[in-house]
Amino acid sequence: MLDQTDLKILELLLSNSRMQWQEIGEQVHLTGQAVKNRIDRMEKLGVIEGYTIKLDLQKLGIDVTAFITVYMKTTDHNAFHDFLKANTIVDEAHRVSGEGCYLLKVHTSNQEELVELLDRILKYGNYKVNLSITQIK
Secondary structure, three states: OOOHHHHHHHHHHHHOOOOOHHHHHHHHOOOHHHHHHHHHHHHHHOOOOOOOOOOOHHHHOOOEEEEEEEEEOOOOOHHHHHHHHHOOOEEEEEEOOOOOOEEEEEEEOOHHHHHHHHHHHOOOEEEEEEEOOOOOO
């Protein structure tokens, strides 16, 4: 399905999704057109689902990153799923094995906004919060 060249192209696109095909081609020893053909194929296969940008959240005034482990009160999680989908400050939500039922990654402008979210989570279950001090990667 994918070879080493495809994987290298994906790695380059992950670092900069706006990188030109010619520039990618120079690094993987292909023409720009050959790179385009490979990217088109990976899009058709569903390997590449879309393209995005990387934001400097602090420059946008979003200073708090928190990881929240949620312990559900009930086995019916549909309302909680709707709650998560409607909340823009919840960046990622994962159903997990091990400790807790869900692991959420959230970004908020300040502690007060985080507390408001935590208060709303209490409707669905209890939680444990870990605040990010420094992002390594």
